[in-house]
Amino acid sequence: MKKVQGNDSFQRINYLYQISKYISGKNSALSSYYGNLIISVAKKNVLKIHPDMKRQMCKKCKCILINNISAKMRIKNKNKAKTIEWECNTCGTRRTFPASKNKDHRVWLEKPESVVEVVQ
Amino acid sequence: MATEERFNKEAVDTIVDFLKANVPKNEIDNIETELKKDFVLAKRRSKNQRSKKKKKKVRCLTRNEKKKLNFFNIPRNSLKYEDIQSMNEIWLDYVSQLLELDKPIPECTSKSWETFTQSLYKADFHGSILKVVRSKCPSYVDKIGICIMDTRNTFKIICKENIITTIPKKGCVFEMYLKNIKITLFGKHLCVRPAERSTKKLKGHLHPDL
Numbered sequence: 411m412k413k414v415q416g417n418d419s420f421q422r423i424n425y426l427y428q429i430s431k432y433i434s435g436k437n438s439a440l441s442s443y444y445g446n447l448i449i450s451v452a453k454k455n456v457l458k459i460h461p462d463m464k465r466q467m468c469k470k471c472k473c474i475l476i477n478n479i480s481a482k483m484r485i486k487n488k489n490k491a492k493t494i495e496w497e498c499n500t501c502g503t504r505r506t507f508p509a510s511k512n513k514d515h516r517v518w519l520e521k522p523e524s525v526v527e528v529v530q
Numbered sequence: 531m532a533t534e535e536r537f538n539k540e541a542v543d544t545i546v547d548f549l550k551a552n553v554p555k556n557e558i559d560n561i562e563t564e565l566k567k568d569f570v571l572a573k574r575r576s577k578n579q580r581s582k583k584k585k586k587k588v589r590c591l592t593r594n595e596k597k598k599l600n601f602f603n604i605p606r607n608s609l610k611y612e613d614i615q616s617m618n619e620i621w622l623d624y625v626s627q628l629l630e631l632d633k634p635i636p637e638c639t640s641k642s643w644e645t646f647t648q649s650l651y652k653a654d655f656h657g658s659i660l661k662v663v664r665s666k667c668p669s670y671v672d673k674i675g676i677c678i679m680d681t682r683n684t685f686k687i688i689c690k691e692n693i694i695t696t697i698p699k700k701g702c703v704f705e706m707y708l709k710n711i712k713i714t715l716f717g718k719h720l721c722v723r724p725a726e727r728s729t730k731k732l733k734g735h736l737h738p739d740l
Contacts, residue, residue: 418628419728422654429617429657436613440678441600445654445679450725471599472590500599501591 414529419455425449427463427474435479438471438500445472460518467484471504485509604679604686604694611690614657614676621657625708628653635711650713652728655680659707660687663714666701673697680724685717 414420442524447466452459453488466474468481475481476494491510497503508515518524549561596602626632628649636642661674673695675687684696685704699717706713722730 414662418649418652421624421628422652425620425654426656428620432617432620433613437604438607439599440609442601443679447725451728454725456731459550495587501595 416455416457419451419457422464423451423457423459426451431466431474431476434474434476438473438480441473441480442468442471445474457474461490461519465507468501470503470505471498471501473498473500606694607692608690609678609688609694611676611688611692614678614688617678618728620675621652621654622708625653625658631708631711654724655685655706660685661705661707662702663705664699664703670697670702682723683721 426444426448430441430448432513433444434441448459448463449469449472451457468475473480475498477483480499482499484495484497486493486495486506488506491508491513493506494509496505498505541712546561547564550558553561574597591601596739629646636646655677656679658677659674660677662670662672665671673687675689675691675695677685678688678694679686683700684698686694686696688694699720704715706715720727
């Protein structure tokens, strides 16, 4: 197997994300502690957090947001364009993502042309 | 408003009286004209002063806010052992993948031993079962629990009776259990912040306490 650079840190981030998500409904303090750790590990090793992972974290307290458990999700109309709004239950910050139908709002990593090579 | 105006007038009168009493005689006529002078620039504020008043948007939680949300002290009985137990199962998967436990463990003297210990040192300890084997403080000895927090100088451990205890790393020897392997850790060498540990290089040989 070809090893990716910073593989063990990626594994660590992945693991921390899993526990943070698991614990977020039960104890928000621990969830935000693990979330902060994810960011500091990524900063120390100069790695990028995958946007899917990053979008699930609260911007302010770094808890993992799960609908109806640690956050509220609403779909809103803003100037005829639809947006998804996430509200964190612990700190109350809101975050909006654009989601209108006739526009392509996918992140670059989700698009098929971003994949160059699949390492086995 | 009326009282304020009256007060202002009184103040003006006293000032004028004071000036009349103290200024040399030949300049008394000039007092009223001097007082009526207007400073045009005094009433104008510079643009820099106005823009400074805008508040900065706070991006992350401040320390006070964290304290209000109770992020710093996790109460002694707030968590349940059963909830954390499944965290340990995830951890076992993670560690066996990281250390490649499906392959035989390298010998102490072989070359791959060093990479094995390096990757163990870089691993995450949240969710591992830790047992205190030796300690300078006798009351810590024989405590078993799952690690939930890992700070620079302490481990936070939750034991089977749902009690959270903090154990200082310095001066303690821990044992870690992975399926059928037992690993002894010297707490003295783990006194680093968990995020920094993954980038820090380990020295080739470290002497345990005598």
